[in-house]
Amino acid sequence: MLDEIARTLDYPGFAQFEHEEKRREVEQLLRRQRVLLVVDNFETVTDGALLTWLLRLPEPSKALMTLRVGAKRHHEPREAPRPVGQLAGRAPRHE
Secondary structure, three states, rough: HHHHHHHHHHHHHHHHHHHHHHHHHHHHHOOOOOOOEOOOOOHHHHOOHHHHHHHHHOOOOOEOOOOOOOOOOOOOOOOOOOOOHHHHHOOOOOO
16 A cells, blocks of 8 residues: 555655655654545555554545445444435435
8 A cells, every 4th residue: 555655746766765764754644635535445454554553544644444334343433333424414305
């Protein structure tokens, strides 16, 4: 994931760094730029260290992890799930 973040933010040279140096450099990028990391199908992720890292992203960056309905939870969410309409401060429409 660190390599992909670095490439996306136009720092492909970071891929050659050792893991810890790469992590530190990517975290510096995430501090300097507001980034939203989206991890789809999070129920397929088996690396607990990735979850820990995503939950501790440096400000102002954030992570959005999606799960399929009925997927087994890996952890307790910090906030209760909300319909997308509520994120913008309005009630969801039922059509």
